[in-house]
Amino acid sequence: MKMIESSGKRGENVRSDCYFEIELKNSGGVKIDIKSKVSSMYGESINKLIREMSAFFKLKNAEIYFEDSGALPFIIAARFEAVIKRINPGIEDEYLIRFNEKNLYKTSKDRLRRSRLYLPGNEPKFFINAGLYSPDGIILDLEDSVALSEKDPAQILVRNALRSVDFYGAERMVRINQLPKGLSDLKFIVPHNVHVILIPKCESVEQVLQIEEETVRIQEKQNLKNSIYYMPIIESAAGVIKSFDIASASKDVCALAIGLEDYTADIGVQRTIEGKESFFARSIIVNAAKAAGVQAIDTVFSDVEDMEGLKASVLEAKALGFEGKGCIHPRQIKVVHEAFAPTPEEILKAQKIIDAFKEAEKQGLGVVSLGSKMIDPPVVKRAQRLLELANLSLVNRQ
Secondary structure: OOOEEHHHHHHOHHHHHHHEEEEEEOOEEEOOOEEEEEEHHHHHHHHHHHHHHHHHHOOOEEEEEEEEEEEEHHHHHHHHHHHHHHHHOOOOOOOOOOOHHHOOOOOOOOOOOOEEEEEOOOOHHHHHHHHHHOOOEEEOOOOOOOOOOHHHHHHHHHHHHHHHOOOOOOOOOOOOOOOOOHHHHHOOOOOOOHEEEEOOOOOOOOHHHHHHHHHHHHHHHHHHOOEEEEEEEEHHHHHHHHHHHOOOOOOOEEEEEOHHHHHHHOOOOOOOOOOHHHHHHHHHHHHHHHHHHOOOEEEEEEOOOOOOHHHHHHHHHHHHHEEEEOOOOOOOHHHHHHHHHOOOOHHHHHHHHHHHHHHHHOOOOOEEEEEEEEHHHHHHHHHHHHOOOOOEEEEEOO
């Protein structure tokens, strides 16, 4: 057991975060030193929370230094717990804050996933208002955006965010770490109404099944009934070649995504705006996803200043058959939604197909035709989906 440890962030440029330093002592009880610009308003409640957590983790004698930069209670609690577990890694108890009832909603396998906003799991300042930008999904990221030294604190922060932060109806997603580390992430997210688990650098069916097996084990142990879906991210040549098997690995795979930064590095080329180097891989991902009956999700567009480039990239992705795209900044969300929205011509054609289908049903016909073309059930289903998307896009503009 260590005698002194710290966790969190401090400094002039830090906001919505805090810093703890705890030193164990042999006597003297628990002494708390609070440095906060909002002490006059919240000092008493902060002190109360720290003392409650000290008692919860059986802290008898310690000097606690706390530096506050506007952290909310769920962040304070996460940072404190991270220090305690750095001091004594053997502690398994969790200090679970009250679950925000606004976050008890569920998801579905075929939910709209045009946009998913990535948020670094160790940067709580980005969590608080992310839902206000109305992305289809919010991803709390435990993988690439989190430094190795901050992986464990990020697990606790993400857990508390799932319990406390208002997602405003966005799908609740977490990108776990690459296996085997990712397996240890699951106990921090599965019990807290995560909707979709993103599996990075996925290269095999076995990886999906490992995640599914551990997820089910945790659910059964805690008697959890909510549905959890999986989104494998293909980021290598091996993953591309095995993409159909991966997409078909579980009935709870809801989408197949591609990550081009790692993919292009893996095949030894530079990623370009034109994307010729990734055309094969993206086409394979779309076909694998469609063949498996799941959604195809495109990679992120990394230039947050280039809105025209983003729009062109989304239109290209849509033309290839992708149904969604990753976002790394809130300003990208509106552009993505508008570019994925059906065109007037697409809406008109879809409505004609639906009208022809309804007319055939009225007449008791087993065959649907539009002009000289026969319309089969998959075409009707696609038309129905397009009209649903059009209605959703219209609602989002209002």
